[in-house]
Amino acid sequence: MKLGAFDLPDLPDLDGIRACVHCGICLPQCPTYRVLGEEMDSPRGRIYLIRAAAEGRVGITETFTHHLDLCLGCRACETACPSGVPFGRLLEQTRGQIERHGHRRLSHRFLAGLTLGLFPYPGRLARLLAIVALYQHSGLQRLVRASGLLRLAPRLAAMEGLLPPLGSWRARELPELVQATGRRRGRAGLVLGCVQRYFFPRVNELTARLLSLAGYEVLIPRDQECCGALHLHAGRLDQARRFARGLIAAFDGGVDLVVANAAGCGSAMREYGHWLDGDPRARQFSLRVRDISELLADAELPLRPMEVTATYHDPCHLAHGQRIRREPRALLNRIPGLTLVELAESDLCCGSAGIYNLLEREMAERLLELKVSRIAETGARTVVTGNPGCVLQIARGCRERGLAVEVLHPVELLARALSY
Template structure:
């Protein structure tokens, strides 16, 4: 593969039929926005890892351009380099020319899923992931054997066997969150009234993985919103928002889920649809764009997306009202890529955390660099994800925090895995990894900060 930077190759004429099908191919104007300056390269995690042009944003845009001009097909290097992209959108933040790499990636990933035949083992592995994660009931059913397995894994012989699992299965196994059966089967109240005078009425997306494995985060979020003067509705019929599928190019099934969620939430008389998961928020804010060519849904999707807010946006807009108890400690905030880069929500979580008296907020070095979680990336690309996870863990250690907070379950699992149990907080034990809502909830209630 030749290097695109500044070469005449970037102005190739159309030499054959486009490799893309007619369903939303990448737009020519968006491809042409890239002036090949390379400012995005230092912030791209895969370019950082391998120093390979085709694993940089600029190189990937070049590949998209070649495929559009009929120079290359979608199979082979095209799929390989697009698959290796984390979809972290650090390049969107870095690009001075406003290149919409997010839109480009959103167009080409479904093209790959529709038109490229994956190897049987790759297909099987991906299908297994998508047959489980977007389904709350299946996740709950998996929680029982999961909890049993985690007990069994404490037996040295079983732990030894687990270490021998092949790459992707080993990655999946090591990312299994501590399973609490009680938590997995718990349900949020469908209505929680505001404490004191009502300031807003919101509906919460409870999520799939979030609700089953991080139910405590949802409980904390409902308590915080109510304490800050919000009536909180949690519609029982909601399901997965489709974010995992959308970010992996499984557009058709993601849009089926999007339409279903819109139909559930649009009936509610609320000011905002609130999410506490970075990946879910970024995809729900995109529904309007994704369904813009669907005559039945375009308007409804745009109206829905306009109401979606990350929980930190809502709290920062309202301003703190509930009294807080102090937290004396160093708190490292990790920007989840789908919150910081994709939604540009960076100031609000920090403002919310700073509302806790005595809390010392510390930023991480290389904060813009993805931790390697990236949806299903750490399962399908375990080696690259492990390198990025180890790098993030080293950056976390360098600021010696008492608590780490981040607003995405994938990041919590990935950073926790790479910090391991050897990194201790000042008061002993592993450093607590929490969602900011858990910390704020503990501060408002005046209870000890949870360990997880």
């Protein structure tokens, strides 16, 4: 079956396209429209393009692909839209069509292939991280950065700048089961994520300890793989489905809730019911997904006072993808002595957006500049955010601007207030 320039499977949802009444309310919320001011780089313009392709008025040309690829998938337009246009799904379905029929730049295909072929695979990632750790600890990183050599290869510089210090990359393996220590509230499965597991292993360790303290028995299956979020956003829908099925199987039947501490993973997992339509296990799994902030916001935690001024950046896939804004703030506000300064435009994308900052560097840099300026305005020395991609991106932006701030996941700050 064909629908204009599209074909089966995963046709862009026509009802979703038709729900757009062209009101333009979403335009000021769209980061790419804010930067470029171009209708075709706005949600309304992109929906117009998808509709034109579905009606056979345009093909999946380079221009079509360019405007759709420049979208961050941040879903700020969904939050703003009064008509309920499911833009995130439309984008992913359309990118699936582009994957099959589109013409992407060679550099785009190479970088996407490299990262998507790396992150979900622990063995490959571990080998790469061993080399990166050697690069950092041998002093070579300091030399390379000081030499200015990286300025000759801006894309490589952007990737290199994202690397956090990998002192503890060889994380202590977490036990498969952590007993509840507080009043028992149920059994929670912990999703380790790819970036979180290798770049921020301590965040996973702390998440398990805090869940246990909050009364959850924590199941951490060793054989769990990637959640498929990066593949989903890239339109590699079959691979995303394979990862989704794998993760569902890893937690099958054993947990009351499935907990994510990476906004991107949580958001993708809440969509499994849609992408694996017809599989009741997927729907059940999606209904069980929680962000860690939801479970800790009202948990009994013996928090000690801590004098700190912090600000909070809303990850797109938490604020827009899962509509979670209150809980992370409530959680931070529970720390006695903590002053939370509201960040202007805290839900405007920082430019990270999965692997977007590697593929669409210019736009990502402009959004990062804006984010860092807003952070500087707060005067806070601690930035808190619940997505590893945002942590890496914002930390790089602040470091390069010479802004002395520490970027932390909420559980890291909470753990300090518990003297962990």
